Amino acid sequence: MENYGNVILVIDISSNSVKVGLVSEDLEVVDFKRQKLNIINEDIDGFVKSLDMDILWNKIVNGIDHILHKGRNQNLNVIGISSCAQRIASVFLDQEGNVVYGGPNIDIRGLDSAYLIEDEFSEKDLFEITGHSPSFLFTLARLLWFREEEEKNYAKINKVLMLDDWVIHQLTGKYVTDYSSAAESQLLDIKKREWSSEIIETFDFNPDIFPDIVESGTIVGDLKPELVNNFNMKNVNIPIIKTGGDTQATLLGMGAIDEGDLGISLGTTTPLHVVVNKPIIDPSRNYWTSCHVVKGKWLLEGHAGNTGASYNWFKQCFLSNSKDNPDFMMDKYLKSSPPGALSTFAFLGPENMNIKNQTSIKRGIFTFQPPIMISEELPNIEDFARSVLENIAFGIFENYQALKNLVNIELATFCAGGMAKSEEFNKLLVNVLNADISIPLERDSAFIGVAMNSLKALDIYSDYKAIIKELIKYENLRSDPKISELYKSIYLDWKNLKNKMDQL
Numbered sequence: 001m002e003n004y005g006n007v008i009l010v011i012d013i014s015s016n017s018v019k020v021g022l023v024s025e026d027l028e029v030v031d032f033k034r035q036k037l038n039i040i041n042e043d044i045d046g047f048v049k050s051l052d053m054d055i056l057w058n059k060i061v062n063g064i065d066h067i068l069h070k071g072r073n074q075n076l077n078v079i080g081i082s083s084c085a086q087r088i089a090s091v092f093l094d095q096e097g098n099v100v101y102g103g104p105n106i107d108i109r110g111l112d113s114a115y116l117i118e119d120e121f122s123e124k125d126l127f128e129i130t131g132h133s134p135s136f137l138f139t140l141a142r143l144l145w146f147r148e149e150e151e152k153n154y155a156k157i158n159k160v161l162m163l164d165d166w167v168i169h170q171l172t173g174k175y176v177t178d179y180s181s182a183a184e185s186q187l188l189d190i191k192k193r194e195w196s197s198e199i200i201e202t203f204d205f206n207p208d209i210f211p212d213i214v215e216s217g218t219i220v221g222d223l224k225p226e227l228v229n230n231f232n233m234k235n236v237n238i239p240i241i242k243t244g245g246d247t248q249a250t251l252l253g254m255g256a257i258d259e260g261d262l263g264i265s266l267g268t269t270t271p272l273h274v275v276v277n278k279p280i281i282d283p284s285r286n287y288w289t290s291c292h293v294v295k296g297k298w299l300l301e302g303h304a305g306n307t308g309a310s311y312n313w314f315k316q317c318f319l320s321n322s323k324d325n326p327d328f329m330m331d332k333y334l335k336s337s338p339p340g341a342l343s344t345f346a347f348l349g350p351e352n353m354n355i356k357n358q359t360s361i362k363r364g365i366f367t368f369q370p371p372i373m374i375s376e377e378l379p380n381i382e383d384f385a386r387s388v389l390e391n392i393a394f395g396i397f398e399n400y401q402a403l404k405n406l407v408n409i410e411l412a413t414f415c416a417g418g419m420a421k422s423e424e425f426n427k428l429l430v431n432v433l434n435a436d437i438s439i440p441l442e443r444d445s446a447f448i449g450v451a452m453n454s455l456k457a458l459d460i461y462s463d464y465k466a467i468i469k470e471l472i473k474y475e476n477l478r479s480d481p482k483i484s485e486l487y488k489s490i491y492l493d494w495k496n497l498k499n500k501m502d503q504l
Helices: 052-073 113-118 123-130 137-149 151-156 161-174 199-202 225-230 246-254 307-318 326-336 380-409 423-433 445-457 464-471 481-503
Strands: 008-011 017-024 029-034 077-085 088-092 099-103 159-162 177-178 212-214 218-222 240-243 261-266 271-276 287-291 298-303 345-347 366-367 410-417 438-439 472-478
Touching: 008 052, 008 161, 008 246, 008 445, 017 052, 017 445, 029 052, 029 445, 052 161, 052 464, 077 161, 077 445, 088 123, 088 137, 088 161, 088 212, 088 271, 099 151, 113 137, 123 199, 137 151, 137 159, 137 380, 137 445, 151 298, 159 161, 161 177, 161 218, 177 218, 177 240, 240 445, 246 261, 246 271, 246 438, 246 445, 261 380, 298 380, 307 326, 307 380, 326 380, 326 423, 345 438, 345 481, 366 481, 380 423, 410 423, 423 438, 423 472, 423 481, 445 464
Parallel strands: 008 077, 077 240, 177 212, 261 410, 410 438
Antiparallel strands: 008 017, 017 029, 088 099, 088 159, 218 240, 261 271, 271 298, 287 298, 345 366, 438 472
8 A cells, every 4th residue: 555645534335335445635546445235124025124224334433444554554644534325225313313214225115105195296296396206215205104104213203314414424423414315315305405395394294304405515524533533543623524325426426517417327226317407307207306416416317227236146147156257257258249149138127217117027038049940150158148238238228318318418428337347348338329438447436426525625626627637537438330330220129029028
């Protein structure tokens, strides 16, 4: 580990991991520790899920201890701390700040209470206010579930926080949220950028349970003195900066901050966000509207579904016994198999966002030429691997096209995240989209976005554009017109088959 001097301590709670790291002032990741995020299933059906917040906090503390201990001999100086966390996840606290409930982004206990929302608001009216649906996913429905199912615990609720807000509370003792976090609760008026008085009054919530909202990039306090002592920090006053949603931080870290910038976040799932200067409400009420971490910017979101999850499933099922690195093997297979994978198609979930159809049973399907066919070439493992990755790219393409049509402005496309580390997948994606893509050299953009937010809050840089211009380096990929043209017909074959498969 080199001598980096001043560093920012970054905490990132994603869908499946807890990461704590140090990022230098020139946005180089100095070190990080990753730990698994454990999610508790509270019912047989898997609808009701929760987080053990004591275990989660211990992992954050252990992560901080670990990286600070490693960096102690390197003369590192922590000048600020910030965090981001999975969107939609929420935490309810009592009067003393103890956890009443902590739930991940996949807790859908609100399914049992969504009817209470439907009795008061039409789907159209609620979407116009919040830019989000279906109701059962969000904090609003979870609150109503506790009111209906666990009255004693509901009576204890003193503060309603999103997951990143809770991290900030643990670090400072303050109750505060930011617009990027609050927008994912289905309680924020997305146009007015304030807690919706209409929703709060309709359900007779105490307005005091909702924290004050600040802009992302605001210093909200200092690290608690007892934590300064516990971590044996050099500085006594260490500022804590509010960032917010992990996806919004990823967009910032890849440089998607101006109107028309479209960011593709390749994680366990793949949301796509186009940056806009005003809130655009999808008339079909399918694509979400949220707030960016950049002041005065909104986001219109499409979601391709379980992309990274499909990729990891294939590796675990078919490549786990290989002596070679599975990611290396997937890249090798992509090089070996032609576009279309010898008419081998995968249907594993990635597709156009369709929030109005959350109840149909999905089937994972491969279609391919069977061995009984008279053919010179039959598909093998390389072709099945390519079909999985083409399925992912096609799901992203459908959302890309939908967002492009909705905003009707010229797009500049950015991409980052775990799967963006695959050069071969990047080449596949750029040709399926038939669009140039800018990919930051540091693919873990959530860390970078949180650090950028801190650099601006600490007045080390005047604005985000200055940071991007000076510190973010890109790999710029251009599509090959011939391959993109070929993928038009391959996609249509995949889509026609998918329409038939959806009827099964």
